[in-house]
Amino acid sequence: MAAQIYVGVQSGIGNIKSDVNGTTQGHELGGALKVGYIYSLTNHIGVGTGVEFSQYKQDVTLRNSSATLSNFEVDPSTSAFIYSINTSNYKEKQTLHAIQIPLFLQYKTNINKGIDFNFRAGAKYFLPVKYKIEAAANNVNGAAYYPDVNLTIDNLPEYGFGGQSNYSATGEYQTKSIVMSMFELGFTFDMGKKNALYAAMFLENGYGSILDQDRDESYIGYNPTSVTDREANGLYSTDKNAKIRPVAFGVTLGWDFK
Template sequence: MKFDVKYIIGIVVILFSTGMNAQFYAGIQSGIANIQSDVNGVKASHEIGGALKVGYIYSLTDHIGIGSGVEFSQYRQEVFLNQGSTTLTNFEVDATGSAFSYSVTTSNYKESQTLQAIQIPLFLQYKKNINKGIDFNFRAGVKYFLPVSYKFETSAASVNGFAYYPDVNLYIDDLPEYGFGNQTNYAASGEYNTKGVLMSTFELGFTFQMGGKNALYTAMFLDTGYGTILDQEKNESYVGYNPTSSTDRNANGLYSTDKDATIKPVAFGLTLGWNFK
């Protein structure tokens, strides 16, 4: 990944270092923005997201150009368990160093996620005049998607954490001072550890000349991430274990239950921009 990013940034620097045949642009994107996952037993809503973008297109020929820039994007969604009441289990270690099987059952669990990222695009543009003052445009390329914040707020009608110690065949479900028991009206916040990924990006649209040096740009876009933005070393309980309390549990999030899961951004919608020289 670092190898690819160096080449993308290098080309961006070259593009911005020359002013020949330069065209700048600024715009916004809006549409359906999903954070797709393959975590079992989890479903997500479809929410509206968007991005602010500025950049630069260097013309190679009358029809072909190469462009880059910087974008700030935001994704929002709500995540639920497929079933209203579900028990998930993982292994933990208590305050004495003893390992046990930790199971969490929640009722009406909901997770409101907000992902914000910096995107660095690198694309080829093909344009063709189709009428006086109107150009057809097609852009295709890649983006480096770098999350800067992936936070979530959780809530549940109830959370019940209980333990099973296989070495001594001991089951504990009501010992609050050691972190086992029930809690009602649970609410907490958390943040996922993330890393950058590459995305493919496509735009199909039209440019309408508004003057000698200005034009309105409208297009449809599709961005698809490759790889996973999640960066964690082990599976964790989505509601964390607290060895001293059953009512002060950290929120790890549903996506933390599978460290090998693929969590990727996907967005499609409309672009509205302004080109100028």
């Protein structure tokens, strides 16, 4: 029985899953850097923990590129209105950085000289550090409808209503921590008395939502003084109750110090 320290990297498909209607996600490669410690309880069973820094990247678009999305806003005179946004070729690049703290059990058994089979299962505390948005569209049109007076305004730029070409802006989602499940299945190959190479497949799944906001917002914000400089709130901000959770699978490569 022996304790071990490990360092490693993960690479694979990282997806920030969403249940926001009308959106489509494109997957990109994600990854993580990890360092940890495994304490052996028996010859076959150990308990491990550590710290990991992970990155998820993806593009999000509207399934119907000509869709108009609306929400309630209040103008500077405190009059309530329905704010409608229509865009052309809207694309949102999302980048999520997070710190993960795993706690897992490891089962290990020797299958050949210098080769061990490993299975790890447990949970991770997933703490988002920054969830950045880079939004762009060929055109953006914002219009207001005042139901009390049955009035529609779609061309009054000095009050924030009208069109804009070549829109681009950055923003950030507000987030909170969640718990993820984790599984790894792989092998260690002895590279000497004190070192071993670790190779495995991993699967991670988040529970709950990392989104933390108290009201629905327009994915492109309302600017009461201009049709330019409108904030990028992001498509996921249109539903404050949306379930936004990370899911990842791929390969892990590590180096164990016995």
